[in-house]
Amino acid sequence: MALRVDVNGERLWRSINEINEIGATPAGGVRRLALTDDDRLARDVFVDWCRGAGCEVSVDRIGNLFARREGRDPSRAPVLLGSHLDTQPTGGRFDGIYGVLAGLEVLRTLDDHDVVTEAPIEVAVWTNEEGARFAPAMLGSGVFAGVFSLEEGLGATDPDGITLGDELVRTGFAGEVPLGGRALDAYLELHIEQGPVLEADGLTIGVVEGVLGIRWYDITLDGQEAHAGPTPMGPRRDALLGAARLVEVAHAVALAHTPEGRATVGVIEARPGSRNTVPGHVSLSVDLRHPDPEVLATMDGELHDRATEAAEALGLVLAIEPIWYSPPVAFDPALVDAIEAAAAGLGLPSRRMVSGAGHDACYLAQVAPTAMIFIPCAGGLSHNEAETIESAHATAGAQVLLRAALARAGA
Amino acid sequence: MALRVDVNGERLWRSINEINEIGATPAGGVRRLALTDDDRLARDVFVDWCRGAGCEVSVDRIGNLFARREGRDPSRAPVLLGSHLDTQPTGGRFDGIYGVLAGLEVLRTLDDHDVVTEAPIEVAVWTNEEGARFAPAMLGSGVFAGVFSLEEGLGATDPDGITLGDELVRTGFAGEVPLGGRALDAYLELHIEQGPVLEADGLTIGVVEGVLGIRWYDITLDGQEAHAGPTPMGPRRDALLGAARLVEVAHAVALAHTPEGRATVGVIEARPGSRNTVPGHVSLSVDLRHPDPEVLATMDGELHDRATEAAEALGLVLAIEPIWYSPPVAFDPALVDAIEAAAAGLGLPSRRMVSGAGHDACYLAQVAPTAMIFIPCAGGLSHNEAETIESAHATAGAQVLLRAALARAGA
Numbered sequence: 001m002a003l004r005v006d007v008n009g010e011r012l013w014r015s016i017n018e019i020n021e022i023g024a025t026p027a028g029g030v031r032r033l034a035l036t037d038d039d040r041l042a043r044d045v046f047v048d049w050c051r052g053a054g055c056e057v058s059v060d061r062i063g064n065l066f067a068r069r070e071g072r073d074p075s076r077a078p079v080l081l082g083s084h085l086d087t088q089p090t091g092g093r094f095d096g097i098y099g100v101l102a103g104l105e106v107l108r109t110l111d112d113h114d115v116v117t118e119a120p121i122e123v124a125v126w127t128n129e130e131g132a133r134f135a136p137a138m139l140g141s142g143v144f145a146g147v148f149s150l151e152e153g154l155g156a157t158d159p160d161g162i163t164l165g166d167e168l169v170r171t172g173f174a175g176e177v178p179l180g181g182r183a184l185d186a187y188l189e190l191h192i193e194q195g196p197v198l199e200a201d202g203l204t205i206g207v208v209e210g211v212l213g214i215r216w217y218d219i220t221l222d223g224q225e226a227h228a229g230p231t232p233m234g235p236r237r238d239a240l241l242g243a244a245r246l247v248e249v250a251h252a253v254a255l256a257h258t259p260e261g262r263a264t265v266g267v268i269e270a271r272p273g274s275r276n277t278v279p280g281h282v283s284l285s286v287d288l289r290h291p292d293p294e295v296l297a298t299m300d301g302e303l304h305d306r307a308t309e310a311a312e313a314l315g316l317v318l319a320i321e322p323i324w325y326s327p328p329v330a331f332d333p334a335l336v337d338a339i340e341a342a343a344a345g346l347g348l349p350s351r352r353m354v355s356g357a358g359h360d361a362c363y364l365a366q367v368a369p370t371a372m373i374f375i376p377c378a379g380g381l382s383h384n385e386a387e388t389i390e391s392a393h394a395t396a397g398a399q400v401l402l403r404a405a406l407a408r409a410g411a
Numbered sequence: 412m413a414l415r416v417d418v419n420g421e422r423l424w425r426s427i428n429e430i431n432e433i434g435a436t437p438a439g440g441v442r443r444l445a446l447t448d449d450d451r452l453a454r455d456v457f458v459d460w461c462r463g464a465g466c467e468v469s470v471d472r473i474g475n476l477f478a479r480r481e482g483r484d485p486s487r488a489p490v491l492l493g494s495h496l497d498t499q500p501t502g503g504r505f506d507g508i509y510g511v512l513a514g515l516e517v518l519r520t521l522d523d524h525d526v527v528t529e530a531p532i533e534v535a536v537w538t539n540e541e542g543a544r545f546a547p548a549m550l551g552s553g554v555f556a557g558v559f560s561l562e563e564g565l566g567a568t569d570p571d572g573i574t575l576g577d578e579l580v581r582t583g584f585a586g587e588v589p590l591g592g593r594a595l596d597a598y599l600e601l602h603i604e605q606g607p608v609l610e611a612d613g614l615t616i617g618v619v620e621g622v623l624g625i626r627w628y629d630i631t632l633d634g635q636e637a638h639a640g641p642t643p644m645g646p647r648r649d650a651l652l653g654a655a656r657l658v659e660v661a662h663a664v665a666l667a668h669t670p671e672g673r674a675t676v677g678v679i680e681a682r683p684g685s686r687n688t689v690p691g692h693v694s695l696s697v698d699l700r701h702p703d704p705e706v707l708a709t710m711d712g713e714l715h716d717r718a719t720e721a722a723e724a725l726g727l728v729l730a731i732e733p734i735w736y737s738p739p740v741a742f743d744p745a746l747v748d749a750i751e752a753a754a755a756g757l758g759l760p761s762r763r764m765v766s767g768a769g770h771d772a773c774y775l776a777q778v779a780p781t782a783m784i785f786i787p788c789a790g791g792l793s794h795n796e797a798e799t800i801e802s803a804h805a806t807a808g809a810q811v812l813l814r815a816a817l818a819r820a821g822a
Contacts, residue, residue, distance in 0.1 A: 229606070232607075264649075266651075
């Protein structure tokens, strides 16, 4: 029989509120950019709390924190839980923070009940997940997983030219532990969904099977600037009309691959940007996503073909520059099953889903069996000071995390 | 029999080149913003040239210049020719300048041949036509015609907070002549077309019957910001997709009223403007034009109806704010006939057309029988340093202006 212990949801909720006093914004959100003084304070609080729960805390060379609760067999590979404490410039109170503090709640619960697991359990805080201060995002987990070199990570600079390496030294988080290179039994990341699906479906738990692949494009359309008055419609080569058709094309490409296909035009700029001048030049971004790499490649082809057709029909010069490709990530099937079983065992309604957003788990999946757990967030709102969740969902997610971790670590 | 004298096309072309040395830009255009030192220099040159052609020059209280060649009967209302010498920040060498110097060429030609007309002939330089330094555009002619008060005109400020009135004093063009209030026999404005029609039709002269009415709108669409990844296509309320459809709607509204209907979206801004966020807010401008006020009203209704339908289909909140209405202007039929006859008499191929752009003639039409003459410009390009015309067309236009002026003034 599996051990039956329950997390303390009230303590978890209080901890979330307490840590979010650091960097709290007047609008009810959090601004705690990576390795600022506020991020240091939050990390210090986390370290104190972990030590209070009987854990040892170590810091690796890119500043990732690991709070370790020893197992009966210290030679066994640990079960790793984790997420991040840094936020967007006008971030919410749960993105990342929830996963870290739910991990801590798992440690505290085990401590409360003097449970000793077979394998060690660790909780990680990954450095600079948001990428809002230092590019790229998911930097700490990326260096941990060997996706980026340590030199790349330490050399990342913020908009003021300050390096991440210097900020690690300044904040006291330039650790000595070598990066990665050790076996992990599993990596489990609990996170808010940041999308509307669970709420719309009335479900409590998302069992995350993988992460959408992403293709990013910079597109330009060139036509001919012309006066709005003297130029009849016929001879116009209107770059903004072309851009309008490209927005429709991108939308249609995603709709042709529902429900998982996504297409977003988030940035558009028309020049010269004058009320009575037909735009001669428009630039726009396109973001295509799908969990299946072959379908994503098909979407790429469709975007090219249909955009070319639309531009040619208007006499416009089209340039499509693919600027980034992040392949889809498939999580570990056994771990996904374990999460689903944990939710079922707790009587929590769940569904399998893919994550549309990137997470540290994407990189961890390269070095350990990995899966994620989602809980609903109100209106799917995230990266927003109004981001919020229900405390009952917070408790439920932590409970699933605890059960899945125990199933893996053995108790 | 009408008097047969010909303009000196070579002198006209040389004068255009000479005056455009003032404010010449490296890219071959002109930057001569209203009442700057360069504008003052150009005005001084114009005044010298007019006096050299035996004219008296007066300045009214908003700085409009009038070079008068006396008629046999000084009590007769003068025939007024004119345009402007100020330019866009990166303007061309012919917009406005051509009409003023062609008027001067008419005066010089009459002087060469000692022609005395029955009515006086005057050439006007209107202050701040472009509106690039002081808003609104066509300020000098608007104050002359009583559309704006003198106080409004003098109080107009440039981006540095300097008033037009102060600049008139500084440049020596704060004249004493009262505004308007005198009878004009006719106002004739010769201008480059600033559109592609004459060139495309292989014609030399545009006989301008009127000016398109203009309706300007500020439109906003509000949806819901959402993450590009976690948000499926279905639940999105994408303000930029709505904006793309509004661009199509505006385009379709114009096409339903070809050939004269025009619709332009020149400005678009999507917020938050992030590559991986579905835009929650988009603002855009719409410019609708038509020469028939009833058709323009119909277009207004169609824009509202179809935009509302498009926004509702996407769950977006639409706000359409009409910010300006400039009614269509119909020029004086007899004067239009006189221009057409003058072109025919010279064997110059012509067509009747409407002006898509505003000109000083729009305001003069409120106080005098008014019409305009267009000549082709290369590629329809204007408000651009690359703006250019053929010297043969310049000569032909001035010749039509001379004939029409003589027909009116009597010789």
